[in-house]
Amino acid sequence: MKEIRIKDAIIGREISKDPLFGSVQYEQPAKPNTIVTVRTDKAKIQIPLNQIKLIVFKYDAKTFGFIFNYCLFTSDKKSFNSWNRQTKKLACHELQPNF
Template sequence: MKEIRIKDAIIGLGKDKYPLFGSVQYERPAKTNTIVTVQTDNKTVQIPLNQIKLIVFKYDAKTFGFIFNYCLFISDNKSFNLWNRQTKKLTCHELQPNF
């Protein structure tokens, strides 16, 4: 097994819940009941993967990554500036690249 760590992310838990901001780590291969550890500035929570709706993170210096329905998606470079502005507005800082 390999540990996946995303050091700066937005973690969406659902329509009626506030997102979490922090790091995410889990063991691969991930399944619906895989426990994901989310470390925020002031707490650590463990959540089953099936309760996380979306994880948004800066994949590298020019692309964003998204984990949705247990799949990894990478943005195209054309949408980078839009995602960068929107995530900066939401998190009050620019997300740091992970890879």
């Protein structure tokens, strides 16, 4: 098993709940019931992966990463600046690259 750590992310859960901002940690290969540890400034939360709708993070200095339906997707380099502006607004800080 391989541990995945994303140190600065926006974590979207149910529509009725505000997103979380913090780090994400889980074991690969991920399955719907894989327990994900989310650490925020105020709390440590452990929830099944299937309760997370979307994880948005800065993959590297020029690409954003998205985890949706247990799969990793990345942005194209052309949309980086737009994603950077929007995530900075939402998170109230510029997300830090993870890799």
